[in-house]
Amino acid sequence: MRGGIRKAAAPHPSQHATEGHAMTTPTIEEPHTAEAPKPTKRARRATRIAEAASGGWKVLLFKVIALGIIDAMALYAILVLVQSEQWLIAGIVLAVTAFANWIYFSRGHLPAKYLIPGLIFLFVFQIFAAGYTGYVAFTNYGTGHNSTKDSAINALMLSAQERVPDSPAYQLTIVEQLGELSFLVTDPDGDVRLGGEERPLEPVDNAEMDGGKAVGVPGYNTLSFAQIVADQQRIADMAVPISDDPNDGALRTPDGSVAYAYVSKLVYDEAADTMTDTRTGVVYSDIGTGAFTAPDGTELLPGWQIFVGFDNFVRAFGEESIRGPFFSVLTWTFVFAFLSVFLCFAAGLFLAIVFNDPRMKSKRYYRVIMILPYAFPGFLSALVWAGMMNQEFGFINVVLFGGADIPWLTNEWLAKFSILLVNLWLGFPYMFLICTGALQAIPDELQEAARVDGASAWQVFRNIKLPLLFVAVAPLLIASFAYNFNNFVLIYMLTGGGPRDVSAGVNVGATDILISMVYKVAFVGSTSDYGLASAFSIIIFLLVGTISVIAFRRTKALEELV
Amino acid sequence: MKVNKKGAIGLAAIVAGSAVVLAGCAGGGGGNETEAPESAGSITVWVDADRAGVLEDAAKDFTADTGVEVKLVQKEFGEIRDQFVQQVPTGEGPDIAVGAHDWLGVLVTNGVVAPVELGDTASDFEQVAIDAWSYEGQTYGVPYAIENIGLLRNTDLVAEAPTSYDDMIAKGTAAGTEYAFLVGLDPEASDPYHLYPFQTSFGAPVFGTDADGAYDPADLQIGNAGGQEFATWLASQGATGAGVFNTNITGDLARENFVAGKSPFFLTGPWNVPAAEEAGLNIAVDPIPSAGGQDAQPFAGVQGFFLSSESENRLAANEFLINYIGSEEVQTALYEVGGRAPALTAAFDAAVGSDPITAGFGEVGANAVPMPSIPEMGSVWQFWGVTQAAIINGQGGDPVELWNKMASDIQAAIE
Numbered sequence: 018m019r020g021g022i023r024k025a026a027a028p029h030p031s032q033h034a035t036e037g038h039a040m041t042t043p044t045i046e047e048p049h050t051a052e053a054p055k056p057t058k059r060a061r062r063a064t065r066i067a068e069a070a071s072g073g074w075k076v077l078l079f080k081v082i083a084l085g086i087i088d089a090m091a092l093y094a095i096l097v098l099v100q101s102e103q104w105l106i107a108g109i110v111l112a113v114t115a116f117a118n119w120i121y122f123s124r125g126h127l128p129a130k131y132l133i134p135g136l137i138f139l140f141v142f143q144i145f146a147a148g149y150t151g152y153v154a155f156t157n158y159g160t161g162h163n164s165t166k167d168s169a170i171n172a173l174m175l176s177a178q179e180r181v182p183d184s185p186a187y188q189l190t191i192v193e194q195l196g197e198l199s200f201l202v203t204d205p206d207g208d209v210r211l212g213g214e215e216r217p218l219e220p221v222d223n224a225e226m227d228g229g230k231a232v233g234v235p236g237y238n239t240l241s242f243a244q245i246v247a248d249q250q251r252i253a254d255m256a257v258p259i260s261d262d263p264n265d266g267a268l269r270t271p272d273g274s275v276a277y278a279y280v281s282k283l284v285y286d287e288a289a290d291t292m293t294d295t296r297t298g299v300v301y302s303d304i305g306t307g308a309f310t311a312p313d314g315t316e317l318l319p320g321w322q323i324f325v326g327f328d329n330f331v332r333a334f335g336e337e338s339i340r341g342p343f344f345s346v347l348t349w350t351f352v353f354a355f356l357s358v359f360l361c362f363a364a365g366l367f368l369a370i371v372f373n374d375p376r377m378k379s380k381r382y383y384r385v386i387m388i389l390p391y392a393f394p395g396f397l398s399a400l401v402w403a404g405m406m407n408q409e410f411g412f413i414n415v416v417l418f419g420g421a422d423i424p425w426l427t428n429e430w431l432a433k434f435s436i437l438l439v440n441l442w443l444g445f446p447y448m449f450l451i452c453t454g455a456l457q458a459i460p461d462e463l464q465e466a467a468r469v470d471g472a473s474a475w476q477v478f479r480n481i482k483l484p485l486l487f488v489a490v491a492p493l494l495i496a497s498f499a500y501n502f503n504n505f506v507l508i509y510m511l512t513g514g515g516p517r518d519v520s521a522g523v524n525v526g527a528t529d530i531l532i533s534m535v536y537k538v539a540f541v542g543s544t545s546d547y548g549l550a551s552a553f554s555i556i557i558f559l560l561v562g563t564i565s566v567i568a569f570r571r572t573k574a575l576e577e578l579v
Numbered sequence: 580m581k582v583n584k585k586g587a588i589g590l591a592a593i594v595a596g597s598a599v600v601l602a603g604c605a606g607g608g609g610g611n612e613t614e615a616p617e618s619a620g621s622i623t624v625w626v627d628a629d630r631a632g633v634l635e636d637a638a639k640d641f642t643a644d645t646g647v648e649v650k651l652v653q654k655e656f657g658e659i660r661d662q663f664v665q666q667v668p669t670g671e672g673p674d675i676a677v678g679a680h681d682w683l684g685v686l687v688t689n690g691v692v693a694p695v696e697l698g699d700t701a702s703d704f705e706q707v708a709i710d711a712w713s714y715e716g717q718t719y720g721v722p723y724a725i726e727n728i729g730l731l732r733n734t735d736l737v738a739e740a741p742t743s744y745d746d747m748i749a750k751g752t753a754a755g756t757e758y759a760f761l762v763g764l765d766p767e768a769s770d771p772y773h774l775y776p777f778q779t780s781f782g783a784p785v786f787g788t789d790a791d792g793a794y795d796p797a798d799l800q801i802g803n804a805g806g807q808e809f810a811t812w813l814a815s816q817g818a819t820g821a822g823v824f825n826t827n828i829t830g831d832l833a834r835e836n837f838v839a840g841k842s843p844f845f846l847t848g849p850w851n852v853p854a855a856e857e858a859g860l861n862i863a864v865d866p867i868p869s870a871g872g873q874d875a876q877p878f879a880g881v882q883g884f885f886l887s888s889e890s891e892n893r894l895a896a897n898e899f900l901i902n903y904i905g906s907e908e909v910q911t912a913l914y915e916v917g918g919r920a921p922a923l924t925a926a927f928d929a930a931v932g933s934d935p936i937t938a939g940f941g942e943v944g945a946n947a948v949p950m951p952s953i954p955e956m957g958s959v960w961q962f963w964g965v966t967q968a969a970i971i972n973g974q975g976g977d978p979v980e981l982w983n984k985m986a987s988d989i990q991a992a993i994e
Binding site: 101160161163164165168169171172173175176178179180186242243245246247249250252253270271272273274275277318319404407408409410426427512513515516517518519520522524526537541542543544 | 660664667699825829832891897902961962969972975987991
């Protein structure tokens with residue numbers, strides 16, 4: 018690193034000379050440098066600057082400290098991850114940290130030194146997120162398929178424990194003998210019994226009693242609450258059969274001081290990998306759908322996450338609630354995105370031209386006002402607009418239209434218009450900004466030359482300014498199109514996709530765009546289907562991606578034209 | 580911007596994705612259970628800011644009594660459900676979290692909650708609270724607060740509680756204010772939650788109940804004869820009829836008008852009481868008047884604390900839940916910060932005795948039914964509100980036909 022910078026800062030004398038000659042305004046010192054082979058004052062100064070820039074020991078110290086902090090954090094993260102058995106993530110953290118250390122402590126690899134932090138963030142925030150979305154799209158992840166099979170079995174068994182009807186609460190003392198735990202229980206009649214896992218309760222007659230509760234028995238150690246807590250996982254999982262008949266149930270304790278008799282609604286057969294309902298006898302088996310399923314198709318939920326291949330994509334096109342309104346929604350999405358960009362751009366360009374005119378006074382203040390809509394958070398503005406567009410009490414109808422009864426948000430076509438209007442209000446400042454910038458970048462000479470050649474103002478605009486402007490802003494227009502294609506916030510906050518045709522029987526309204534429709538389909542009420550949602554976002558990505566690629570190709574052609 | 584471009588769905592995936600990454604990182608900060616699993620141990624509780632103070636005191640007592648440490652982690656109430664669902668499977672979730680009973684469908688279906696055995700203490704709680712926290716025959720939490728709507732009355736405008744809906748409108752009209760009665764609705768989605776007591780007064784609950792008293796998704800009742808009667812009545816009170824219901828009066832507008840004294844009656848929950856009291860209004864909470872002759876039963880929302888299915892500290896967590904959060908002291912303290920009727924009967928009675936507003940809501944709540952927490956309810960919300968709005972606004976034709984169409988759409992969505 019050091020060497021590289023020194024070289025760049027103090028170029029070879031001869032090289033420097035050529036540069037000097039090429040410059041339009043050479044300095045007086047220039048020839049000196051060219052003639053003298055040994056370091057001059059200027060070269061020495063350059064070396065000093067380079068030295069300071071590369072920092073010497075200060076930079077090295079900074080490097081060591083910064084990397085030290087990062088390494089310490091990484092090490093801690095790895096320790097924690099290893100403890101919670103997240104091997105993959107721990108491995109990734111380890112690899113990335115090792116790589117960063119290697120890059121920064123080795124000589125050379127200058128580009129890598131600059132790119133590494135950016136690349137890491139790119140990976141975490143973009144590539145990982147996109148990759149994870151892709152991964153989820155091929156799973157059944159969502160409500161009911163939230164975790165692993167083991168967790169699902171655990172949750173099913175926990176919920177399946179039903180208290181034996183009308184059974185009493187048993188006072189419980191937990192006792193231990195040779196490392197084996199037993200329940201010492203006193204039932205409401207005062208009878209004391211002792212039992213353990215696989216050892217049904219047996220009467221005990223020599224128990225130590227304390228206020229009607231057995232608290233100890235000779236030969237056994239009584240566990241204190243702290244000891245119980247220390248061993249609570251084992252105790253919480255203990256099931257002490259009441260008798261030899263499993264139908265009488267088994268004692269379990271929720272808190273270590275009381276035991277209740279439970280029978281399990283479900284029995285898990287580990288060898289056969291089936292769940293059996295003890296009351297109906299129905300056998301639920303794992304048939305590869307991510308949940309225990311009965312022969313008649315009933316699923317026991319929770320299930321678990323599995324790979325489902327292209328199922329989500331098939332459903333995305335097969336689901337009736339999507340197929341029905343799909344084309345009208347797709348059309349409106351395109352119309353909405355295109356018109357939003359077009360209107361915002363037209364308004365922004367017009368204003369930019371007006372405010373770019375030298376005859377315009379107090380431009381600065383107008384410009385500030387113009388930018389204001391851009392400064393408010395979009396979702397807030399959408400909510401405020403929704404209030405202003407209230408049919409009966411909204412500002413627009415009451416004040417601007419003198420008490421008119423215009424259904425801005427509840428009529429199908431007016432709602433579409435309102436959406437475009439609000440989006441215009443939200444979006445034109447951005448276009449105004451970039452157009453102002455692009456216009457100011459166009460050299461005045463071009464305009465003057467055209468004028469001299471006798472071009473009219475319109476011709477100057479149409480044939481010179483606009484094409485040059487397009488070269489600069491076309492990529493931004495494409496980005497803006499892609500953004501509006503997925504402008505969920507505006508739709509959700511302003512109309513919620515409505516108004517809906519109640520007789521249509523689908524939960525899709527007149528102003529729903531693809532993304533808001535997908536949201537309604539994949540997140541019904543409180544249940545969510547992340548798999549389906551991810552599949553949809555990939556489909557939408559492909560749509561937007563294709564359009565963008567085509568548009569960018571055309572922009573290139575535009576550039577060549579100019 | 581980058582995130583927006585991907586859309587909210589992408590965002591959800593990113594959130595889910597980063598949850599995995601963050602779970603790893605957060606483990607570094609929290610490192611909770613893993614650090615000292617063998618010793619006296621500790622339990623982690625997710626709680627919202629309002630309740631954190633009360634729980635801190637309870638936690639101190641618990642630690643003093645048992646030696647088990649309680650780690651309180653503050654979360655935004657609305658975010659707890661989804662974070663709980665995402666983090667419990669990673670092993671980084673808490674042992675206990677605070678929440679609303681209507682999350683149960685999602686929590687149970689995802690297998691992230693464990694049943695809580697209240698044992699004989701179950702009878703110490705208000706019945707509606709226990710019913711609300713029950714799911715498929717199991718109780719999944721220790722309830723602490725019951726929330727439901729009631730009829731706020733401006734006592735300066737109308738001196739006596741109305742005996743029926745018609746009586747209320749008559750009294751409201753006689754008061755000579757701009758509106759006889761106010762309820763916040765939405766132009767697009769009406770507000771089925773607020774209108775539900777009127778619907779039940781016609782004998783049309785959303786779902787029927789099974790032998791245990793739990794909602795039965797196979798028994799959709801919304802489209803029954805009572806429901807059709809309700810639809811006709813709703814149209815008669817809407818834009819083309821008496822004009823009492825106006826979907827353009829949103830919740831905010833309704834509150835504003837009530838506070839300004841423009842109506843003697845306001846159908847709302849305890850959340851709007853502070854605004855009315857600050858404005859110096861003298862208010863009373865009345866039972867919701869019946870429109871269809873039967874009991875007007877609003878939905879009750881019951882808040883409580885629940886237990887993670889992956890908890891490694893189940894005994895200690897249960898002890899804390901049942902004997903501390905379930906104690907009268909904590910329940911009363913939670914009532915004092917939240918202003919909602921306590922779920923524990925002893926605390927409930929004390930609160931009702933000391934505050935007429937709580938007593939008013941509590942009285943209505945005694946008649947309330949838990950909001951269904953079964954996942955099928957999602958399909959109901961999709962169609963319920965827009966149909967009500969269409970009926971109130973006199974759009975889309977015959978109200979009974981619209982109502983029947985809605986019932987069949989819901990039925991189809993459930994299947």
